[in-house]
């Protein structure tokens with residue numbers, strides 16, 4: 001293929017989209033690298049301390065919003081998305097509304113997406129290499145300081161919604177993002193247009209009022225942050241708001257009207273392992289450290305470790321309807337727990353025993 005003219009680059013971009021789809025990506029787009037507006041929002045978000053203890057969000061200066069600083073020579077970003085939803089809304093809603101059930105975010109039920117998408121992106125880069133020879137690139141899936149949503153929006157994959165996730169008109173928001181930074185001057189796609197309109201459903205439903213204004217999430221209040229990213233104790237005033245969510249939170253996406261158009265995942269690897277979509281709180285609380293490791297092997301859940309796993313479940317048990325069985329299970333774990341877990345168990349026991 002001759003790349004010496006714009007026609008050659010346009011043909012290559014068309015081929016990349018086709019190869020990407022055969023590799024399992026639902027959509028592929030090309031963005032330029034000017035993220036000036038997103039950078040302003042990012043700087044503001046950091047200045048307000050909305051990142052909480054996620055120090056990695058501020059560690060890299062402007063590398064996150066200036067692709068050329070992260071990977072010198074970058075001219076374009078090939079942005080991809082992959083659907084991950086393994087089941088329809090009814091199953092999720094049932095699990096969420098049953099207080100003794102353990103709700104785990106749908107994105108984390110199967111194999112860790114970082115691994116799966118990285119290897120597919122590498123295959124896409126290899127395919128481009130096979131066609132045109134050596135070219136400059138680097139592939140990312142939430143693995144480096146990259147503003148994935150802003151890039152995907154520019155590449156036409158969807159718009160950043162009021163809950164701050166990327167939404168696609170025909171596919172909702174239950175998908176992951178990944179990208180290839182490249183020095184190829186591919187033609188740039190049209191950015192996506194915002195279709196949130198007057199809807200405020202996500203702001204209203206958010207259990208912890210973490211969406212403090214449209215497009216602004218204060219991570220310190222977000223249940224996803226509290227159950228996954230936060231290492232220490234969960235602030236006491238927020239614990240009741242977690243309900244039975246023990247790993248991540250999907251409420252703002254569950255309520256989004258655009259998710260009526262979401263497609264179920266085509267990846268077997270994203271299907272629930274070890275019935276993680278339908279576990280009971282008492283069962284997962286009873287897992288030994290070894291069971292935790294076995295049942296979360298290859299899953300994103302593993303990175304929070306056994307201690308935070310128990311911390312989160314203790315909070316959910318404190319939020320469950322009062323029951324002597326739950327109180328007994330909490331008491332039994334008291335003696336062999338770390339100080340962090342113990343403190344959360346004591347909190348849960350106080351709530352369980354207060355009116356028994």
Ligand code: B12
Nearest residue numbers: 038041042045105148150165166176177215217224248249
């Ligand atoms: C940090 C992070 C988090 C943090 C903070 C979330 C956040 N909103 O930033 C926490 C732990 C809370 C989190 C939670 C979740 N995350 Co997360 N997270 C990230 C990460 C690593 C960086 C996001 C980022 O850059 N934040 C910085 C802030 C400034 O960005 P922002 O809030 O999106 O703000 C943008 C706009 O809203 C706008 N903006 C900001 N302020 C203002 C103000 C005004 C007035 C306007 C008009 C606009 C505006 O500009 C900003 C820049 O574009 C990305 C991966 C990556 N490298 O990009 C994944 C990522 C965003 N997460 C993802 C997922 C799946 C989730 C969860 C759904 C997981 C779950 N089920 O628990 C939740 C969703 C919570 C939510 N409502 O955001 C996916 C989202 C896929 C999608 N369809 O969009 C990503 C892209 C990972 C991936 N590779 O797929 N996440």
Ligand code: SF4
Nearest residue numbers: 206222223249251252
């Ligand atoms: S993930 Fe949950 S807690 Fe976080 S913003 Fe969405 S609804 Fe709120």
